[in-house]
Each structure stands twice: as structure tokens, then as C-alpha cells.
Amino acid sequence: MPNIGDFWLGYTGVVMLTNAFAQLKLLQLADSALPIGSTAHSYGVESLVAEGQLGVAGLGQFMRAFIQESGQLEAYLANQAWQLADATAFDQAWLDLNDHAAAFKPARESRHASAVLGRRLLGLALQLEPLPRWQQASTLAQSHQIETHHSCVFGLVAGCLAIEAEAMLAALLQQMTLSLILACQKILPLGQVQAQQLLWQLHPTIKAVVAQTPHMMLADLAPCSIGLDGASMRHPLLGTRLFIS
Template sequence: MGRHARSRAIHCARGMNRGNRCNKLHGYLWSLGAHGAINCATTVFILLLRKGQVLLLLSIDNNHASLLRLLQLADSALPIGSIAHSFGLETLVAEGTLAVHQLEQFLADYMQETGRLEVVFCRQGYQLARVRDESAFVTCWPALNDRLSAFKIARESRAASATLGRRFLQLVCGLTASPRLATALQVAKARKTDVHYCIAFGLASSILDIDETLAVLAYLQQALTGLVSACQRLLPLGQTQASAIVWRLKPVLLDVAEASVAAQQWEEECAVFTPLPDIASTRHPNLPTRLFIS
């Protein structure tokens, strides 16, 4: 909202009685939005009054609310069961393949491969939410999830991603009334197709008007944090050391997010090579004792 528009709004509010001040000001602000001066759909205006005089007219962008929603959706405490999955790390530790001194480099490589694959699909889910044709969405939604299922070779990791995605989508559907999210859940149930976590995260972020890049970075951050948290239960890894690893790997997450933007040629850009985690995930059901589902 520009300086002149703000001063005119304040002038409009002065002299009004308490009964019609809010209605007239709302109408004026809406007229400004209609002429492009402000965007009333994404801005909340707060009028501070004292004894009938305008003290301050504040504008609060709804992006702040979107940020709060993103922080909640990317929180490790979100009740979808992510704490129960190690995605093969438990096998690597049990077999002596992964130790604390190897962890940071391993996670960097993991995020550059699996992380990049998943945020490419996260972006596709984000963009799919913007498709206006409902029939096109109903067709593309299960196809997108099936495509990612084909990339996930290990059954346990594939099932973990699908379980988390379905629970995430169900949770968000309960938090916000979105016909598109409800349709996504209904189509997945009707066609018995997977709902992968990264795709559902992108879809929900788009519908909740969260910036695409922020959504991708938040997804990478929570994925990395989840893996480090699993390692804290598997390895002699303290909280301070774990936090330091996550901190130092932030440039890797930024690189992965940037690389995913250019992923236009799917067959080339989505190719991943993660034999160690895939084999470990395949062997996980045969461990004598297990802390994690995957």
C-alpha cells in the first residue's frame, strides 16, 4: 500500500462515527484493490483508534500467515509418523557400514540424490495444484505419484513415503477446507494409488499459498532433520553434534533446491543412484531387532 493510498484511507476514516467507520473504510480499501493500488485479497488492514482519531493504519501481508502454516507442516512433531522411519539407515548402522565420522558426507550425498529427486516431484505437485481443469488434475495426480513409485526401488522406502504422504494429506484436509486436497485424497483412495510425501507436501503448500522455493527448502530441511534424528537413536551422536551437522549441510540443501528448478528433462534430471540405501532398505526386514519401520 503506497503512502498516498494510506493517507487517503486515514482521511477517509477520520470524522466517521463508530457505527459506519469500519464499513466505509472496508469499502474504500476494496475500491483501492479493484484499481490495483492494493491487494485486499492478500492484505489485512488494522486500524488503531483513540477517541475517534486514527493513530496508525497497519497492513499485514498474509504471507506471514503462510509462513506460520509452513513452519507447522514442516515440523518434525507433525503427527504423521515420520519418527518411525529411518529409510535404511538402521540397516547401515547395524551392519557397520555407517559410523558417526561418515555421517555428514553420507547425508550430503543422500540429499543430492534422493533429496533432489523428491523436490523435483515436490515442485511438480506444487504446480499441479494450479491446474484449473479438474479432469486434468484427476488424471495427472495419480500418474505423478505412480511415476515417483517407479523411481523408488526398495519396497520399504516406497511404502514409507506413501504412508507418510497419505497421513500428511489426511491431516491437512482436516486442518483446512480445500476441495482440491479432498479430491486428491478421494482419487488416491478410489484408484488405490500411492500418495508420496514430497508430492503431497508440494500440493498442500501451493494450495495454502506458500512460496514454492520456501516449500522446497522446508521439505529438504525436515527430511534432513528426520534422518539426523534417526541417527541420534542409532549412533553415539549427541544433540550438539547433530545440530552442527544440520547447520553445515544447509548449503547442500540450497544447491539441491536450485538444481531442482532446472529439472526439465525428467529422464535425465530425475535419475538417481543410491545403491547403498536401497539395498539397506531391502535388507531391513531381516534385521534381528528393529527400532524403525523402514
């Protein structure tokens, strides 16, 4: 066994890290400034604002629904991927999980955004630390011509770094929530302090979703139903757009 502060690489490419070092890597991977393009997407929020369906006053309620619905789906996918980090039967499970991710995203724009971010995150991870399992995941996707979705990649990367599932899920939901709040700041009169207050107030909702995720089954999930899918589909029709989706 490694000494405190050491790490070792298993045959599946799982790196065992001390908690502090693992958290440091998680902070980097969950940073909104990570160069994978997350700030270029609003996932339909820009359409809702342009149509007058969303404003600052209703943002808190909207974000809570977003975390409980879209966030729950992404958390489930990430948790399943996390469990595949050292799985012996990896190949088909990885392909199926990404197929499920695509199937639960009826809006082409959101589905494409998820795939682009996943592909870029996996590519960046391989440049940072080319672990065998990450390479296996990338090679499988290329050979079977499927997309690797962001939440699936995030969970797999965290699992291979031996980051605890609860911490991984909280970081993913925080990242998703913050990205959407930052998008709102560009298209709504939402100040920096207001944005941070909003994110802080959403922590109990994030905590509840994290707690529920290990008990979720695929049959319990449903596509987003808070209007984001429809808004994403209408996004290309906007006369002026700040975001890709």
C-alpha cells in the same frame, strides 16, 4: 484483492495468504513432530549402521549424498505437485505424478513409508482445513487405488496455501534431513549439539538442490544410488529393529 492480513479461497481451493501467515503454516507442516509417523522410519540407515557401513565420522558425507540424490528426487516431485495446486488439468497429472514417485522407489520398505506418510499428511491437512483440491486429490487416489506419496502431498498442500516454491522445497529438504539425523541420534553416539551442527553445515547442499530443482526434468532423475535402497531391502532381516524401515 484482499487487504494485508486477509486471505481468500479460490475456486480450486488455493488459499492466498500473507507471507508471514503462509510461513507459519509451513513451519507447522514441516515440523518433525507432525503426527504422521516420520520418526518411525530410517529409510535403511538402521541397516547401514548395524552392518558397520555408517558411523558418526562419515555422517556428513553421507547426508550430503542423501540430499543430492534422494533429496533431489523428492524435491522434483514436490515442485511438480506444487504446480498442480491451481492446474485445470489436475486429475491425470496427479495420478501420473504419484505413479512416478512409486516407480523411483525400488525398495518396498521406503516406497511403503513414503506412501504411508503421504496418506497421513493428506488426511491431516483435510482435518486442519478441508480445501476442495486436497479432497479432490484424496478422492482420486481412493477411486484409482493408488498411493499418495509424501513429497507429492507436501508440494500440493504448500501450493494450495500459496507458499512460495523455494520456501516449500527448502522446508521439505530440511525436514527430510532432520528426520534422518534424528534417526541417527537413536542408533549412533551423536549428541544434540553435534546433530544441530551437522544440520547447519548441510544448508549449502540443501540450497544448491533447491536452486537446481526448477530446471530438472523427469529424464534427469534416477533412483537413489548411495546404498539406501539395498539397505532398506535388508532392513526386515535385522534381528533387532528400532524403526519400521
